[in-house]
Structures are given as structure tokens and as C-alpha cells.
Amino acid sequence: MDALATFGCFDAEYPALTPEQRAALFDGAARPLFALPADAKRRNYYGADKPFHGYLGGLQGYDGYESLAIMDGNKPEPVRDFAGLMCPDGGSNDGFCSLRGEATARIFELEEAVRRMVMEGLGVAKYHDALSASTWHLFRMSEYQAPSAAEKTIRFGSHQDTNLLSVVCQHEVEGLEMQTRDRQWVLVKPSPTSLVVMVGQALRAWTNDRLHAPFHRVTVRGDVNRYSAILFSIPSGKIQAPDELVSDDHPPRFKPYYHDDFVRFSVSEKGARHEDKLRAYCGL
Numbered sequence: 001m002d003a004l005a006t007f008g009c010f011d012a013e014y015p016a017l018t019p020e021q022r023a024a025l026f027d028g029a030a031r032p033l034f035a036l037p038a039d040a041k042r043r044n045y046y047g048a049d050k051p052f053h054g055y056l057g058g059l060q061g062y063d064g065y066e067s068l069a070i071m072d073g074n075k076p077e078p079v080r081d082f083a084g085l086m087c088p089d090g091g092s093n094d095g096f097c098s099l100r101g102e103a104t105a106r107i108f109e110l111e112e113a114v115r116r117m118v119m120e121g122l123g124v125a126k127y128h129d130a131l132s133a134s135t136w137h138l139f140r141m142s143e144y145q146a147p148s149a150a151e152k153t154i155r156f157g158s159h160q161d162t163n164l165l166s167v168v169c170q171h172e173v174e175g176l177e178m179q180t181r182d183r184q185w186v187l188v189k190p191s192p193t194s195l196v197v198m199v200g201q202a203l204r205a206w207t208n209d210r211l212h213a214p215f216h217r218v219t220v221r222g223d224v225n226r227y228s229a230i231l232f233s234i235p236s237g238k239i240q241a242p243d244e245l246v247s248d249d250h251p252p253r254f255k256p257y258y259h260d261d262f263v264r265f266s267v268s269e270k271g272a273r274h275e276d277k278l279r280a281y282c283g284l
């Protein structure tokens, strides 16, 4: 709780996600998936009303960044459906065609455990089941192209996540940088046995501003592409701090709001003008 209130993140030592599962995810799945032709990657599409839920590539301002995402990717069935959709021959038994969601299930268990611990830490554990029931998960794999230069290049600029919690799995190549409250950038060294857990705006709002949603970015240098995998927990209901977290000493900081509406604001011209987008959107 201290880490999440102060820095908004921590590095979780988590051997439940084994080296074999990491290898299957990155070497077996992510790397060959991004090597597919663009047409195949574009099949990872969930419709015009869900522009950020599937394949992203060639975005303005995001040179050398591509990602693929699985809605409800914490569950085996959607992961298998995704694998089948991307698989060129409709079903070989290795590589990403055999992606079964073991790794994402382990990452999901960590996300859920941290979310429960946060609620226990704030004395509001009774809301855990209800919040879980109205939360869904997006699993995103990303590729950041090596710049083939010694200087650092920003591939994914400074931002705060909009969701509840994000669990980041870095694979071998560093690049995730977290900003402290006094605006120092800290490089998070990848470790083969840990995952980075960070707070997004939705959990900041749900806890009535008790947790910090950190700014972070991704930089690359050198000759080796960087891969990461992230599980985002996303609230589908109205985001509102429970009564127990609102008092005279700690008045309400945000109006209740819906995640998707805030995302739309964040990416709009108006939203882009604000540093603290949540405060601009629904701050009290």
C-alpha cells in the first residue's frame, strides 16, 4: 500500500509465472505473431466501437510500436480463439497456434490478489467481489522496434493508464520507465522472476485519490527489439469511491464516471491539453 500510495507501482517477485511460461509467451507467441503480415495482424479487431481493444500499428506519434490485444485475455477460451484467428493454417500444434492462456492466467491471479490486498488495506474488502464482477481484462502484447542507435528513443510517450491495475511483464530487454512524484524517471530493470504492478486512473478514483497513478513511458536503444506483455483490469461499471473512503477529512475528489467515457476524453483534443486528465474530466 505504501508503494502504491507513494510511487503508484512496485516490482512483484512472482515465481508462479515460470521461465517456461515466459518463454512460451514471448519466444513461442509474441515474436512470431509480430512477424506475421499486417493483414493477419489486422484480424485482431473487435469492431469500430472498440478502437483500442485489438491490433495497434502505424499510429501517429508511435513509431516502431505495434501491439496485439485479447479481450477477456485472462480466460482460456478467448486466448484460444485469438490463437485460432491468427494461426495461418488454422491449427498447427506449436508456437502461438497453441497459445492456451497459462501465462495470462498466472498474471491474472497476481492482479486479482493485489486488487484484493488494496481493498483489505483500505478496510473495504467487502467490495472485492462486486468490483471483480464488473471488471474485465485486456491482455496486450507489444513490440518496440530497436532503433539501431546508441541514443535512447521514446517509443511510447509519457502517460498514465486509465484502468484499475496494470501488470507488466518485461522480457529481457529493458525500456519501462516510471516517473516519481518529483518527476524523476526511473528505469525498471526487467527481471525473469518479477512483474511490475501499477495503478491506473480508475483505481486512483475508486480509492478517492489515495493511490497514485504514475506517469510512465517506454524507451529503447541498441539493436534488439523489445517485447512486453501487460494485463489491464478495466471496470465496466460506474467508477465511484465507496462511502467508507469519503469523509470530512477526505472529501470526494472525483465525480462518478465511466471508464470508456474518460478514455474518449483522454484521447480527444480537449483531453490532450491537460496533464492531469482525470482531474480535468471529473475532478471536484
Ligand SMILES: O=C(O)CCC(=O)C(=O)O
Pocket: 142, 156, 161, 168, 170, 175, 176, 216, 217, 218, 228, 229, 230
Ligand atoms: O510495454 C511496457 O512496458 C509498457 C507499455 C504501457 O505503458 C502501456 O501499454 O500502457
Ligand SMILES: [Fe+2]
Pocket: 159, 160, 161, 216
Ligand atoms: Fe501504460
